[in-house]
Amino acid sequence: MILRLLQRLAILLISLAVSSVIVFAFMAVLPGDPARVALGVNATDSSVAEMRREFGLDRSPVAQYLSWVTGLVTLDPGNSYVSSTAIGPQLSDRLQVTLWLVVAAMALAVVVAIPVGTVMAVRHRQVSGLALSAVSQLGVAIPAFLAGILLITVFAVNLGWLPANGWTPPADDPVMFLKQLVLPVLSLGLVQAAVLTRYVRSAVLDVLREDYLRTARAKGLTPMRALVRHGLRNAAVPVVTVLGLQLATLLIGAVVVERVFVIPGLGSLLLDSVSQRDLIMVQDVVMILVVAVLVVNFVVDLLYLLIDPRLRVGAR
Amino acid sequence: MSAAGTRARGRGRGDAGDVLVVQGLDVTVREQMLVEDVTFTVRSGERVGLIGESGSGKSLTALALMGLLPEGLTATGSVRVDGVRHDLVGADERAMSRVRGRDIAMVFQEPMTALNPTMRVGDQVAEAMLIHRTRPNRKAAHSAAVELLEQVGLPDPPDTARAYPHQLSGGQRQRVVLALALANDPALLVCDEPTTALDVTVQAFVLDLIVQGVLDRRAAMVFITHDLAVVATVCERVMVMYGGRIVEAGPVQAVFTRPRHRYTQGLLGASDLAVVDDRGRLATIPGSVPAAGRFPAGCVFRNRCAHATALCETRPPWTATGNDAGFACHHPADAADAAPTSASEGRQR
Numbered sequence: 020m021i022l023r024l025l026q027r028l029a030i031l032l033i034s035l036a037v038s039s040v041i042v043f044a045f046m047a048v049l050p051g052d053p054a055r056v057a058l059g060v061n062a063t064d065s066s067v068a069e070m071r072r073e074f075g076l077d078r079s080p081v082a083q084y085l086s087w088v089t090g091l092v093t094l095d096p097g098n099s100y101v102s103s104t105a106i107g108p109q110l111s112d113r114l115q116v117t118l119w120l121v122v123a124a125m126a127l128a129v130v131v132a133i134p135v136g137t138v139m140a141v142r143h144r145q146v147s148g149l150a151l152s153a154v155s156q157l158g159v160a161i162p163a164f165l166a167g168i169l170l171i172t173v174f175a176v177n178l179g180w181l182p183a184n185g186w187t188p189p190a191d192d193p194v195m196f197l198k199q200l201v202l203p204v205l206s207l208g209l210v211q212a213a214v215l216t217r218y219v220r221s222a223v224l225d226v227l228r229e230d231y232l233r234t235a236r237a238k239g240l241t242p243m244r245a246l247v248r249h250g251l252r253n254a255a256v257p258v259v260t261v262l263g264l265q266l267a268t269l270l271i272g273a274v275v276v277e278r279v280f281v282i283p284g285l286g287s288l289l290l291d292s293v294s295q296r297d298l299i300m301v302q303d304v305v306m307i308l309v310v311a312v313l314v315v316n317f318v319v320d321l322l323y324l325l326i327d328p329r330l331r332v333g334a335r
Numbered sequence: 336m337s338a339a340g341t342r343a344r345g346r347g348r349g350d351a352g353d354v355l356v357v358q359g360l361d362v363t364v365r366e367q368m369l370v371e372d373v374t375f376t377v378r379s380g381e382r383v384g385l386i387g388e389s390g391s392g393k394s395l396t397a398l399a400l401m402g403l404l405p406e407g408l409t410a411t412g413s414v415r416v417d418g419v420r421h422d423l424v425g426a427d428e429r430a431m432s433r434v435r436g437r438d439i440a441m442v443f444q445e446p447m448t449a450l451n452p453t454m455r456v457g458d459q460v461a462e463a464m465l466i467h468r469t470r471p472n473r474k475a476a477h478s479a480a481v482e483l484l485e486q487v488g489l490p491d492p493p494d495t496a497r498a499y500p501h502q503l504s505g506g507q508r509q510r511v512v513l514a515l516a517l518a519n520d521p522a523l524l525v526c527d528e529p530t531t532a533l534d535v536t537v538q539a540f541v542l543d544l545i546v547q548g549v550l551d552r553r554a555a556m557v558f559i560t561h562d563l564a565v566v567a568t569v570c571e572r573v574m575v576m577y578g579g580r581i582v583e584a585g586p587v588q589a590v591f592t593r594p595r596h597r598y599t600q601g602l603l604g605a606s607d608l609a610v611v612d613d614r615g616r617l618a619t620i621p622g623s624v625p626a627a628g629r630f631p632a633g634c635v636f637r638n639r640c641a642h643a644t645a646l647c648e649t650r651p652p653w654t655a656t657g658n659d660a661g662f663a664c665h666h667p668a669d670a671a672d673a674a675p676t677s678a679s680e681g682r683q684r
Contacts, residue, residue: 144406230448233403237443238515239436239466241428248462249451328499329452 020331023324031317038309039091043084046302052076056296057100074100074299087299091306101297109288110303116186117277117284120203121269127208128215128265133258135212136219140227141246143220152220158213163272167206167279174202184281203280207272211265218261222254229253255326263319267312352417354379354522354555355400360412360424362395362404362579367628369408370395370579376659377523379417382549382556384570384587386563386602390624392579393559394444397527399424400557401441402431417522437467440516442545444528446509450500456511457481457496463518483514486551487544506537510544517548524549524556530565542569563606567591572659575599578625578635585660595656595667598636634665642666 054070055062071077074097075086090096096106135151142148175183181202187195226232227250235245274286285304292300324331355377362370370392377383385393399410402423414423416438421430435441443449450459460480461473470476477496484492487510500508509529516524526545530538546569549556558569566573566587573590575583575598583596594600601620604610610618622639625631634651637643646665655661 230443230445231451234443234449234512234515235451236403236432237401237435237441238463239432239434241432249454252453253451327453329501332499332502 020324023331024321027317027320030320031313034313035310038313039088039306040084042302042306042309043087046298047080047083049298053100053296053298056298070100074098087302091303096303097299099297099300101295101300106300106303109300110285110307113283113285113288113304114307116282117270117273117286119189119200120207120273120277120282120284121266123200123204124208124211124269125262125266127204128211129262131209131212132215132219136216137223137246137251139216139220140223141243143224151216155213155216155220158210159217161210161213163207163210164275164279166210167203167276170202170206171279184279186280186282199280203276203282206279207269207276211269215258215261215265219254219258222257223250225257226250226254252326256323259319259322259326263315266315270308270311352379353377354381354417355557356413356415357400358413360396360399360410360414362392362399362408362410364408364627368579369627370399370410373412373576373579373581375574375581375584377555377557379522380553380555381572382546382558382570384566384573385557385559385576386561386566386573387576388561388602388624390627391576393561393576394527395579396576397441397525397557397559400525401435401439402426403435403441433467436463436516436521437469437519438521439523439525440519440521441525441527442509442512442516442529445532446505446512447532449512450508452500455497455499456503456508457484457498460484460496460511460515460518463515467519469519479518480514483518484511486517486548487511487514488540489514506533506541509533509541513541513544513548517552517554520552521554524554525559526556527559528561529558531560531562538565545569563591563603575602578630579627580635580663582636582664583662585656585662589660593669595654595662595669596636596664597640597642597666597668598664599662600668601639634663 052067052071054067054074054076058067058070068077075083078086087096094107096110098104099106099109135155139148139151139155142151171183174181182195182199183202185199187199189196223246227246229250232245232250235249236242240248270285273284274289276282277284277286278290285307289301289304291297292304353376355375357376358374360370360373361368373392373396375383385396387393395404395408398404400414400423402410404410410424412424416423416434419434419438423431423434426434450456457477457480460483461470461476464470464476464479465473470479481492481496484495489495489507489510495503495507500511503511509532513529524545529545530541533541542565545556545558548554556570558566560566570587573585573587574581575590575596577598583590583594583599590599591603594603598620604618605620608617612618620639621641625638631638631648632650633648634640634643637647640647644666649665651663651665653661653663654667
C-alpha cells in the first residue's frame with residue numbers, strides 16, 4: 020500500500036519535472052526576444068540589453084530555467100516583463116476565480132450525472148430511460164460557449180433574472196457572487212453532466228449484469244438496494260477515470276467560458292498575456308494548468324486505491 | 336403447510352409437511368417455452384437432485400424458484416414455500432426480497448464472481464442476517480458471520496472475515512457463499528451446480544459441507560448438477576430434466592439402477608466409464624441438445640432416441656410408478672417388469 024503510494028508520488032514528481040522542461044523549452048524556442056517585444060520597436064539596443072540584464076535574460080538557458088522553477092516552487096515567480104508588476108498575486112487571484120467556476124461546475128455535473136445515469140441504466144429498456152438518453156446525447160453535442168450564449172439570451176436578456184456577465188469576489192458581496200456564478204457554472208457544468216451521465220449509465224449497466232448483484236438479491240435485497248449497496252462502488256472506478264479527464268477539460272474549457280461571461284479567471288489572464296506578449300506570464304499560467312491536470316490525475320490514482328481493494332490489498 | 340403465518344425455523348422444524356410445492360411451472364421468453372409444466376414437491380429435510388444436460392432448463396427452474404429470472408423471462412404456474420403465505424410466482428420484488436435469503440437461499444455455480452469484490456467477506460455474510468434482522472445488531476451479526484465461516488471450514492475465521500474475495504481461492508469463496516446462504520437457516524437451499532467450477536480435489540469437501548449444513552438445519556435441498564455421481568452421494572431423490580420438462584423422477588437408487596425413460600438410460604450409459612463400444616469409445620447420446628425452442632413436439636427427446644416411433648409425436652403422459660416417482664415415455668426401458676405404461680391415471684399433476 021505504502022509502496023504503491025510512493026510509486027504514484029514518484030510518477031507525479033517526474034511528470035512535473037519533465038513537463039516544466041517542456042513548457043520552458045517551448046517558450047524559449049519561440050522567435051522574438053522578450054525584452055525587445057516588451058520595450059517596443061523603437062527601443063535602443065542599450066535599453067534592451069539593460070532590460071535583458073534586469074530580467075536575467077542574458078544568462079544561460081539552464082540558469083534561466085532553474086531560477087524560473089525556483090520562483091514557482093517558492094511561490095515567488097517575480098515580475099512581469101510588460102507591466103513590471105508582481106506575477107504571484109495576479110496568478111493566485113485569477114486561480115481562485117477559475118477554481119470557483121470549475122469546482123462548482125464539476126459538482127453540478129456529478130450531482131446531476133450520478134442519479135440520472137443510474138436511472139437511465141436501470142430503465143434502459145423503458146421509455147423514460149431512452150428519453151433521458153436522448154436528452155443527454157443532445158447535451159453532449161452542445162459546446163459550453165454555445166450553451167453560455169443561449170443561457171445569457173434566455174435568463175439574462177429575455178427574462179432578466181440573472182446578470183449576463185461579471186464577477187464579484189464572494190467576500191465583497193456573497194449574493195451578487197452567487198448570482199453571477201449561476202450562468203457560467205450552468206453552461207460549463209450541464210455539458211459535462213451530459214457527458215458524465217453517459218459514462219455513469221454504461222458503468223451501471225455493466226455492474227447490473229454482474230453475478231454479485233444477483234447474489235445480493237438472493238440475500239434479500241431489493242434490486243435498487245442491491246445496486247446502491249453493492250453496485251455503485253464497483254461502478255465508480257470507470258466513472259472516476261472520466262471525472263479526472265473532465266476536470267482537466269474544464270480547467271482548459273473555462274478559458275472560453277470566462278471570455279463569454281467576462282470573468283477574470285486564469286483563462287482570461289492567459290489570453291490577455293498572449294496578446295500583450297507577456298511571455299513569462301503565459302509560461303506561468305500554462306505551467307499552473309499543467310500542474311493542476313497532473314495533480315488531478317494523481318488524485319484519481321489515489322481514488323482507485325481507495326475504491327478497489329484489489330489494487331490495494333495483495334493476496335494473503 | 337404449517338399454520339398460516341408461523342415460520343418453522345431451525346431445529347424446531349418438523350419432519351412432516353412439504354417445504355416446496357411446485358405446480359405447472361412454465362418459463363417463457365417471447366412465446367418460447369424454456370421450462371414447461373414442471374411439477375414436484377420437496378418434503379421437509381429431503382434432498383432432491385435435478386439432473387440433465389446443459390440447456391435442459393435446470394438452472395432456469397432454480398432461478399424461477401428464487402424469482403431471479405433474467406430480464407425478459409417470465410414464469411407462470413405456482414411455487415409455494417412452507418412459511419410463506421403468498422405464491423412466489425408473480426410476487427412483487429418487495430415480497431420476494433423478504434423470502435429470498437430467509438426462507439429460500441441459493442448457492443450459485445460460479446464462486447469467482449458471486450461475491451462483491453469491494454466488500455470484506457465477513458461483512459457480506461453479516462449483511463444477509465442484518466437484512467432479515469435475524470441478529471439484533473451489527474456486532475452480533477458479525478460474530479455470527481465469523482462462526483458461520485468456521486462452520487464451513489475456513490481457516491482462521493476472524494482473519495478470513497476481514498479478507499476481500501480476491502484474497503481467497505475459488506473453493507474458499509464458494510464456502511463463503513455457502514455460509515451466506517445458510518446464515519438465516521433457510522427452509523430450502525437451492526444449489527445450482529455448486530461444485531462444477533471447483534477443482535476436483537475440493538469438490539468432495541465442499542459437497543460434504545453443503546450436506547452437513549443442510550442436515551444441521553434440517554433444511555430441504557434442491558441440488559442441480561449434471562454429475563450423476565454427485566447426485567448419488569448427496570441426494571435421496573432425483574428428477575431428470577430434458578427439454579424443459581421433467582422426464583423421469585424417483586428415488587436415486589431406483590432411477591440409477593433401473594432407468595425407465597430412454598433419456599435417463601442414455602445419460603447413465605454416457606456416464607459409465609466401464610462401457611465402451613468395439614472401437615473402445617465411451618457411450619454417448621447421439622446428437623446434441625437442441626437450442627431453446629427447437630425441441631421436437633410430442634416427446635422432446637424423440638429426435639435423439641433410438642426407440643422413437645410415430646407414437647412419440649404425441650406427448651407421452653406421466654406414468655406414476657410410486658409416490659413422487661414416474662416417467663414420461665412411450666417406450667420405456669424394462670417395460671416387462673414395470674407398471675403398464677397405459678396406467679396413467681396416477682399421474683402426479
